[in-house]
Amino acid sequence: MVTPVQFTFEETNIDEIATFAGRVAVFVTPEGKLDPAARRVNRLTKGAIARLVEDEPKAGDARVLAYPIGMAAEAVDVLCLERNADVPTVRKAGAELAKKRGNKNLLMCVGNANKAAEMVFGLALRDYSFDVHKTSEVKEDARQVTVMATKPDEVAEAAAPLLAVAEGAFFTRDLVNEPANVLTTTNFAERLVAMQDLGLEVEVLEEDKLAELGMGALLSVGQGSDSPSKVVVMKWMGGEEGSAPLALVGKGVVFDTGGISLKPAAGMEDMTMDMGGAGVVAGTMRALALRKAKANVVGLVGLVENMPSGNATRPGDVVTSMKGDTIEVINTDAEGRLVLCDVMHYAQETFKPSAMIDLATLTGAVIIGLGHENAGVFSNDDTLCNSFLRAASQEGEGAWRLPLGKAYADQLKSRIADVKNVGGRAAGSITAAEFLHRFVQDETPWMHLDIAGVAHVAGGTDFAPKGATGWGVAALNRLVSNRFEVTDGK
Ligand code: BES
Ligand code: MN
Numbered sequence: 491m492v493t494p495v496q497f498t499f500e501e502t503n504i505d506e507i508a509t510f511a512g513r514v515a516v517f518v519t520p521e522g523k524l525d526p527a528a529r530r531v532n533r534l535t536k537g538a539i540a541r542l543v544e545d546e547p548k549a550g551d552a553r554v555l556a557y558p559i560g561m562a563a564e565a566v567d568v569l570c571l572e573r574n575a576d577v578p579t580v581r582k583a584g585a586e587l588a589k590k591r592g593n594k595n596l597l598m599c600v601g602n603a604n605k606a607a608e609m610v611f612g613l614a615l616r617d618y619s620f621d622v623h624k625t626s627e628v629k630e631d632a633r634q635v636t637v638m639a640t641k642p643d644e645v646a647e648a649a650a651p652l653l654a655v656a657e658g659a660f661f662t663r664d665l666v667n668e669p670a671n672v673l674t675t676t677n678f679a680e681r682l683v684a685m686q687d688l689g690l691e692v693e694v695l696e697e698d699k700l701a702e703l704g705m706g707a708l709l710s711v712g713q714g715s716d717s718p719s720k721v722v723v724m725k726w727m728g729g730e731e732g733s734a735p736l737a738l739v740g741k742g743v744v745f746d747t748g749g750i751s752l753k754p755a756a757g758m759e760d761m762t763m764d765m766g767g768a769g770v771v772a773g774t775m776r777a778l779a780l781r782k783a784k785a786n787v788v789g790l791v792g793l794v795e796n797m798p799s800g801n802a803t804r805p806g807d808v809v810t811s812m813k814g815d816t817i818e819v820i821n822t823d824a825e826g827r828l829v830l831c832d833v834m835h836y837a838q839e840t841f842k843p844s845a846m847i848d849l850a851t852l853t854g855a856v857i858i859g860l861g862h863e864n865a866g867v868f869s870n871d872d873t874l875c876n877s878f879l880r881a882a883s884q885e886g887e888g889a890w891r892l893p894l895g896k897a898y899a900d901q902l903k904s905r906i907a908d909v910k911n912v913g914g915r916a917a918g919s920i921t922a923a924e925f926l927h928r929f930v931q932d933e934t935p936w937m938h939l940d941i942a943g944v945a946h947v948a949g950g951t952d953f954a955p956k957g958a959t960g961w962g963v964a965a966l967n968r969l970v971s972n973r974f975e976v977t978d979g980k
């Protein structure tokens with residue numbers, strides 16, 4: 491879809507700095523220390539870098555030397571980084587370079603392999619654009635970044651798993667950015683089936699099978715649309731044979747009109763992102779496959795379109811979930827939970843997972859509560875939840891836990907069925923989580939991530955341009971490597 495940036499890793503050749511005809515990036519410290527490449531540029535430009543650092547740059551500052559004399563480069567980016575800068579700061583410096591370079595080739599001269607790899611990761615993440623529908627855009631293949639290091643193989647090796655995560659996040663972003671007339675349920679499923687080439691096992695359950703399984707809740711959401719509802723199961727069994735997998739479950743509403751409880755027109759176009767949970771599940775599975783993770787992980791997504799029509803579910807209808815619980819549909823716009831409850835039940839019945847995490851752009855209320863900085867986190871298991879919160883903070887992805895509780899669950903009592911699908915205005919994100927909680931089997935450690943605020947950010951973030959962010963791929967990948975991966979004694 492996108493042409494991700496291409497990295498080449500080369501042994502340091504100080505002479506190339508003078509002749510490189512793109513942008514050159516070098517690093518200085520807040521104390522004014524220049525690394526060898528910066529010293530080289532300084533000499534070539536007759537002291538331009540030394541003059542730049544005279545006014546004491548602060549860590550994180552990025553300066554530009556435009557058309558430096560004595561060099562073929564168009565510009566030199568001078569980044570100020572502390573020697574012991576932490577991972578998020580180093581990634582941000584990389585992202586800064588991505589923003590600055592536009593479509594120019596870049597030569598970056600780096601030191602320490604791990605730090606260099608993190609910088610490469612930050613650069614890669616920010617160097618994304620979704621321009622497949624812009625006919626005027628020149629599709630250049632000149633998106634080359636040359637990473638120069640004394641031990642280029644070490645940098646390449648350290649960067650490889652991170653670039654797998656970036657590619658997973660791009661896959662998520664492409665899915666989330668794609669409009670709903672292109673990304674139909676069928677098209678979505680096809681893109682997932684194509685991941686078989688990476689060694690994933692992918693199975694598509696069609697409507698007749700879903701009906702046979704009794705997924706009346708999920709099917710009630712999609713029945714107003716001409717696009718068929720589907721559940722796609724992706725398996726990555728890189729861990730110990732026979733050990734229970736981690737299950738990731740995603741809401742994949744390819745477009746959410748609200749159904750008969752129709753949404754207002756203003757802003758409805760954003761509901762192309764209502765498959766964000768499924769997008770993160772797919773991107774994470776891709777990253778795990780690309781880096782050949784030593785873990786058993788199954789990803790399940792419920793793909794439906796929520797449309798009003800003569801055949802659509804009405805407010806007041808009662809539907810029966812696969813679990814057997816009857817659900818009174820008060821509002822057809824609270825559809826995500828109806829999709830998830832059946833896929834979650836199926837995931838537990840089929841895989842007996844060691845833990846289950848669901849992701850969904852579930853409620854507008856979570857945006858009111860947490861904005862675009864943090865996803866809402868809900869869990870019945872402190873260990874799982876704390877591991878995730880740690881992984882998310884290591885990756886710089888915002889996540890904040892909110893409570894569950896019987897009083898919230900009681901808001902979902904229905905007069906005529908076992909449960910209703912909305913619990914009123916108060917604590918909308920929590921009652922949505924409590925609805926899902928009902929479908930979690932007692933022994934399953936479970937976590938629900940409400941990503942409505944973080945999956946798509948109109949103004950962009952440090953690591954993503956306007957639109958889809960890919961939030962969660964890095965954190966889930968990290969959770970897998972921290973907690974679910976076989977360590978083989980390392
Ligand atoms: N897909 C929406 C939630 C959403 C809102 C995601 C804004 C991203 C941005 C969800 O299906 C929905 O419509 N939720 C309703 C629930 C209500 C009817 C109980 C909401 O949040 O208004
Ligand atoms: Mn809705």
Ligand code: ZN
Pocket residue numbers: 743746764823825826851852
């Ligand atoms: Zn929705």
